Amino acid sequence: MVRLGAGPARGVGRVTTADADLVAGIEAVLFDLDGVLVDTEPWWHEVRVAWAAARGRPWREEDSRLCMGRNSREWSEIMRERLGAAETPFAIEQAIVAALVARYASEPVPLVADAPAAAARIGARVPVAIASSAHPAVIRAAIGAAGLAPVFSTIVSSDDVPRGKPAPDVYLEAARRLGIAPARCLVIEDSRNGVLAGRAAGMRVVLVPNASVAPGPGVAEIADAVLERLADLPVASLGASA
Secondary structure, three states: OOOOOOOOOOOOOOOOOOOHHHHOOOOEEEEOOEOOOEOOHHHHHHHHHHHHHOOOOOOOHHHHHHHOOOOHHHHHHHHHHHHOOOOOHHHHHHHHHHHHHHHHHHOOOOEOOOHHHHHHHHHOOOOEEEEEOOOHHHHHHHHHHOOOHHHOOEEEEHHHOOOOOOOOHHHHHHHHHHOOOHHHEEEEEOOHHHHHHHHHOOOEEEEOOOOOOOOOOOOHHHOOEEOOOHHHOOHHHOOOOO
């Protein structure tokens, strides 16, 4: 498996111990998908590498990093430009999405350790939503394969809103659908663009660094807290008075 980072500590300036104050007054938790619940950023990279190689072009780690957090319209345009591809962005999007969905249907899902179970515990306490940059078909395939479909009250893709992360659109739309004020929402993220999106939405943001794709330098400093595992979130304090 391609690994785009050296491990969860790379680029992380601090790791905090979560306490009740972190989640006091929180009425909903909004999750990114890739890197937070399923460890599939390497899948995205491998699929893009294969697509580019079939056209005699290289696709590198730095290219994949440019696509992270972007919606389908944005990353397919990045691919077209960087590869000088003759295909339209829409054709590129369709090919990459189809390849990802096929992998979910044919291979065991690489789950982030303990994260799905932690998400289910959180969802039993407060409403939870997926707010992901992935294509809606990929999100459905992922949560279905991971057995998480019953957990989430709503699912929002960056394809459903005008702008992908680091713009706040996907998180604001998830809060709107849940009927909960942004200030009462907690975001769970693993990437720089995701953390910036949650902050721009006026939400509290927890960074849970991913072992496959490190968030990079400086990201910890812009999050409200950094946890080694989603399971460390103080679930019992969710919804308590601020």
